[in-house]
Amino acid sequence: MHENTEIERVERADKRTTATDGPMGRRPFLAAVGLVGVGSAAGPVVGETVTPTVTVTAVAAEIDPGETTTVDLGLTAAPDGLSGFNLAVSVDTDVATVVDAELGGPFADAMFNTVEVTDETATLEAAQEVEAGATDVAFGTVELEGAADGETTVEVAEGDSLPIEDGNGEPVEPEIETATLTVGDGDESTDGGTASDDENPGFGPLTAVAGATGGVAYALRRHSDRSGGSPTIENHE
Numbered sequence: 001m002h003e004n005t006e007i008e009r010v011e012r013a014d015k016r017t018t019a020t021d022g023p024m025g026r027r028p029f030l031a032a033v034g035l036v037g038v039g040s041a042a043g044p045v046v047g048e049t050v051t052p053t054v055t056v057t058a059v060a061a062e063i064d065p066g067e068t069t070t071v072d073l074g075l076t077a078a079p080d081g082l083s084g085f086n087l088a089v090s091v092d093t094d095v096a097t098v099v100d101a102e103l104g105g106p107f108a109d110a111m112f113n114t115v116e117v118t119d120e121t122a123t124l125e126a127a128q129e130v131e132a133g134a135t136d137v138a139f140g141t142v143e144l145e146g147a148a149d150g151e152t153t154v155e156v157a158e159g160d161s162l163p164i165e166d167g168n169g170e171p172v173e174p175e176i177e178t179a180t181l182t183v184g185d186g187d188e189s190t191d192g193g194t195a196s197d198d199e200n201p202g203f204g205p206l207t208a209v210a211g212a213t214g215g216v217a218y219a220l221r222r223h224s225d226r227s228g229g230s231p232t233i234e235n236h237e
Contacts, residue, residue, distance in 0.1 A: 052075050052076055054074070054174050055075070056073060056177045064183065069144055069181065070144075071141065073104075074138045075136075078137055078166070080172075081129065081130055081131055082164070083129055083168075084125070084165055086123070086161075087125075087158060087164075088123045089154065091153075091154055091155070093147065095150035095151065095183050096146050096152050096183055097145050098119060099117070101140065102115060102141055104141055105140075106130050107138075107140065113128075124139060125159070129167060149185055150183055152180070152181050154179040154181055156178065
């Protein structure tokens with residue numbers, strides 16, 4: 001009788017082990033089919049709307065007067081592709097000035113592009129088709145030089161007439177970050193700002209870049225919008 005009882009206990013223990021710790025227990029199975037989470041948070045849900053964000057990342061957020069730093073501009077995601085963009089980057093000239101700017105990523109060799117620089121503002125514009133689903137899209141860089149002790153917000157704004165457009169020519173309407181540049185000890189600030197809480201890694205390669213068809217359409221819209229004496233997009237081919 002005693003032996004039978006021990007055998008039954010062993011059998012029940014084996015069954016419990018198989019149910020909880022086997023190769024496909026309940027929790028691993030539910031996790032596999034997406035009904036429960038395991039460890040880190042789950043990835044994006046299928047069909048979830050992704051809001052692209054224009055990233056503004058200063059390579060060095062603190063510099064001395066006379067020193068320079070570079071600000072990288074990009075877009076976190078382009079779920080519907082891109083056909084072109086127009087961005088203006090501005091700073092408080094009492095604290096820092098814009099000394100240079102250039103296009104980057106797929107827009108560096110765009111057929112239709114323009115870069116304009118003043119002490120206060122850098123304007124970058126380009127027309128180039130980027131395939132839907134691309135991530136970490138690099139727009140370009142702006143070089144800033146410290147002028148005097150203080151802090152300035154590095155503000156980025158889309159063009160009023162033709163903003164960032166997707167592959168269908170529709171406005172992307174992204175969120176736009178800001179960054180803060182501190183020059184010297186920062187005590188004589190005349191235009192403060194708050195940097196974004198999110199850190200953004202450097203721009204990775206595009207998943208794919210298509211031809212210039214969408215970029216040409218963007219450029220034509222830009223040309224039409226600037227009719228009436230305004231300068232057209234420069235062609236730096």
